[in-house]
Amino acid sequence: MIRILIKRFIDNYDDVNNPRVRADYGVLSGILGILCNLLLFGLKLGIGLAINSVAVLSDAFNNLTDFSSSVIMVIGAKLSSRPPDQEHPYGHGRYEYVGTLIIALIIIWVGLQLARSSVMKIVSPEPVQADLITSILLLFSIGIKVWMYFYNRYIGSKINSSVNYAAAHDSISDAAATGTVMVGITINRFVNWPVDGLLGVAISGMIIYTGFDAARSAVNLLLGTTPGPEITDRIYQIIEASTHVSNVHDLKLHDYGPGRISGSVHVEVPSDAHVEDIHAEIDQIENLIKSELGIDLVIHMDPSSDCDTNSE
DSSP, rough: HHHHHHHHHHHTTTTTTTHHHHHHHHHHHHHHHHHHHHHHHHHHHHHHHHOHHHHHHHHHHHHHHHHHHHHHHHHHHHHHHHOOOOOOOTTTTHHHHHHEEEEEEEEHHHHHHHHHHHHHHHHOOOOOOHHHHHHHHHHHHHHHHHHHHHHHHHHHHTTTTTHHHHHHHHHHHHHHHHHHHHHHHHHHHHHOOOOHHHHHHHHHHHHHHHHHHHHHHHHHHOOOOOOOOOHHHHHHHHHHTTSSOEEEEEEEEESTTTOEEEEEEEEEETTTTTTHHHHHHHHHHHHHHHHHHEEEEEEEEEEEOOOOOOOO
């Protein structure tokens, strides 16, 4: 279904290195998240109040947090697509990482608040009343969260988005949390333990862990991380396959946001070769790396009198 929506609402959806296309992906996934999480919040809030379950209410407010995260996702997608300016010559792509960090902090805060409420429910337990309709509605909410996990993971892999990966992990955690709530409601019918409060604490722990994991990932990206070996290896392969290059060294890459990687590298070329020929070949290599990997790479030529080349 997500592929149908992508084709329907995103022009040139395969051009994922285009900032405008990336923004459209972010807006689409954010709007879907807003609609789904609002529906789930209203559904679980009604159920939680009806059956007097702090675990279900905790789950409901977790979905309200996800709604806020989806709003931030839309805003972040729009901000990160802004073109470079005088103050930000490398663009605004890191807004996406900032959005991920904000989402993570909100998740942690909600988890802590729900943990406090759940502990109170353990100290002063109250009976939970549930029926078949409750179970059916909760199963329906699990199905929505599983779908949200798959579409966020798909979009995340499609455009290499840390925001969508964080949303995917949060969605599957929510689905597991709701499933745990269902099990707890069933157990609570047969035992006289504060199962509802204990499950609330467990769900809160899952929420807090998800938040910290997303925050760690966002901070790493904001501080700057080295692209994966598949990227660097491919750059070396492209350069070393050229005619006049004998050695490649000092490759440096800088991540300014998804689809906004810039860098430089030094290559050794024969000192007696024609400058025009080498310059033309260097331009071809830079264009190939840009078109295939979406990386703006500046290649510096180091003349060498004793280098072996790939020329016949």
